[in-house]
Amino acid sequence: MDKRIRVLVAKPGLDGHDRGAKVVARALRDAGFEVIYTGIRLTPEQIAESALQDDVNVVALSLLSGAHNTLFPKVVELLKAKGMTDVLTIGGGVIPDSDIPGLKAAGVSEVFTPGTPTSAIVEYINANVK
Amino acid sequence: MNIVEGVLNHSRLALSKAITAVENEYDEAVSIMTQIYPHTGNAYVIGITGPPGAGKSTLTDKLAKEYRKRGKTIGIVAIDPTSPYSGGAILGDRIRMMDLIADEGIFVRSMATRGSLGGLSQKSGDAVKLMDAYGIDVIIVETVGVGQSEVDIVKTADTTMVVVVPGLGDDIQAIKAGILEIGDLFTINKADREGVDKLNIEIEMMLELNQENVEWRPPINRTVASKDEGIQEVVDSIEEHKKFLFQTGKIEKIRANRIKSEVTAMVNDRLSRYVDKKVVATEDFANTILKLQNREIDPYSVVDKIVDSVLK
16 A cells, blocks of 8 residues: 545635645645645636546645635535545635634535644644545 | 446546556555456557656647647646655646646546655556546656656657757757657757757757667657647647557557566566565564674675575
8 A cells, every 4th residue: 555645735716826825735745745736716616626637635725815605615516516525625815714614514624724834734634634 | 336337437536536546556456457457458648758847747738738629538647756755745737737627538647756666657557547448549648757767657658759948958968868769759848949959950960870760750849838839740740650650560569568568567566565575674684684784794695595585
């Protein structure tokens, strides 16, 4: 066996600020994960289909535009529709605390807001990946 | 879900899960590949290699689109290096291919090189076979042209394309790198840069000195992949090479060689795992190392003894 945790790092929607996503991608690589970095301005369909083709264990979404309540649940929904039922979906960005319960109810496992150390994301993935 | 049936019935999820089984060396991988094997051998395999930053991913993206226009389905296996420090990897080839994703006729899989055991060529070869059995027409394997195992992978393709860019150093660099010999065709990407004519001449001169190029003279195409320039000509050249291989019967030789190198690699891999487990991981071996360090014995006799015991 030579199993590695594979994580798709993606930015859905119209938001070009990718510094945070790149820092997270780097930290996940340094933690020994295989990170598929897909870049900015993606549709939920592009993200879900990439997750399927690369058979990732985790989809990590980064968003700073405020459209997370629409786009994060859409990605979760498409992943399910494609049969990717064992994927852990996590989100990050400037997300108000009041939005987090709704996102979790929609199937986003955890939300990481500004100030989170990257090690917390690594620990969360290691503890929760299926 | 039965994975093998899924792959043969064009389930993208099954194809993806099957590649994971091979990549992660799950127990079912052998059974999957055994059942898949009779359904392979129909796809045309293109290997693309070149130095980092030459534009291989962008070029692959454009070639895939051109092939789609010509009615072919496309599989892409994009290989990026694993960090030797953390064992992790950033697989960034997909970023150049995101607008392929909405097309059901294209399947892209990113792979990391992972360990140094030499299993990479087997795993990428199995990924190609799975895409082949799924029914994909043309499969592109794309990898950085550094390191023996990466070069081995593209070398076994039906058509191997080497991508170069102007301004990476003089012709000695090109000879030193050793990847120029394997090209059935050459693509000078970023051909809007300075130095493109000089590079063209250098490749021509190198081809001139190669005795093997009597029947097939590797064409040199120029592209600016980011601007979609020269892409049709590259696909035309690939198709010409394919025609040449089939007309001369050389395709059979290439594919026999591929099978030979695959099986040899599998045997070597199995043996080296056996040696790791039965010899290297033993206490006896640790003692032998100590004796060697104290110069009580010599490595040659040790190797003889080990090989005799393993082969008996």
